[in-house]
Amino acid sequence: MDKDSITHFGFENVKAGEKAERVAGVFHSVAAKYDIMNDLMSGGVHRLWKRFTIEAAAPRTGQQILDIAGGTGDLTKQFSQRVGPTGHVVLADINSSMLNVGRDKLLNSGIAHNITYTQADAQFLPFEDNSFDCITIAFGLRNVTDKDIALQSMLRVLKPGGRLLVLEFSKPQSQALETLYDQYSFKLLPLMGKVIANDAESYRYLAESIRKHPDQETLKGMMETAGFVNTSFTNMTGGVVALHKGFKA
Ligand SMILES: C[S@@+](CC[C@H](N)C(=O)[O-])C[C@H]1O[C@@H](n2cnc3c(N)ncnc32)[C@H](O)[C@@H]1O
DSSP states (O other): OOTTSEEEETTEEEEHHHHHHHHHHHHHHHGGGHHHHHHHHHTTHHHHHHHHHHHHHOOOTTOEEEEETOTTOHHHHHHHHHHOTTSEEEEEESOHHHHHHHHHHHHHTTOOTTEEEEEOOTTSOOSOTTOEEEEEEESOGGGOSOHHHHHHHHHHHEEEEEEEEEEEEOOOSSHHHHHHHHHIIIIIHHHHHHHHHSOHHHHHHHHHHHHHSOOHHHHHHHHHHHTOEEEEEEEEGGGTEEEEEEEOO
């Protein structure tokens, strides 16, 4: 994507070259309160979505895992325990504030031996070809400026036979749920952001970026266009969230 071409930042149209900076502003702003806001906004359900993701990823002892847009490290923590001392997890995120919160959290819970922290953009992953058995990106892809380039970059660093799991907000599967969800995310979310984190704007971006993200079938098609095979998705919470999976041939 050319840096002058137009993309979106929530409902706002911005130049592609400006989006990363705007997204960075959001995550620098929310980093300190990210975990508590996640629990409050989802009623703790994000933990179930993430647990499901780990089970679907099925990490095995000794495997190499990349958790892109890993933020405060929820998935990395569980992967680290599952791959054991002979395995390795890279927690990669573009944002230094999110990475710092994640690293402190994992160190404080005594998890350190098999994790590396890397500041990296999902579009331009700084790893060798064919490096990882499994890659995850949880609630990260919708923030990336060029999702197609990011998917190609993930495919490049996956080992043949390796799997990618994309956990992301998606399209609710019933009109009633969509209406309820709209009310919640456009009214209540920014209010919670204002009261708890003194930051209504970031939480408005969250709601808007979810609406701009491709729906289930579109994202599956994008993964196939990037070169992933055996792609599938599973809806959770009525399609509020979907877990996409694909493999490198
Ligand atoms: C909503 S948080 C998700 C964090 C974590 N994966 C989780 O599920 O709790 C989104 C993360 O994506 C990161 N991010 C945004 N754009 C990115 C990019 N282009 N490359 C890598 N990470 C990115 C942000 O810095 C942020 O930490």
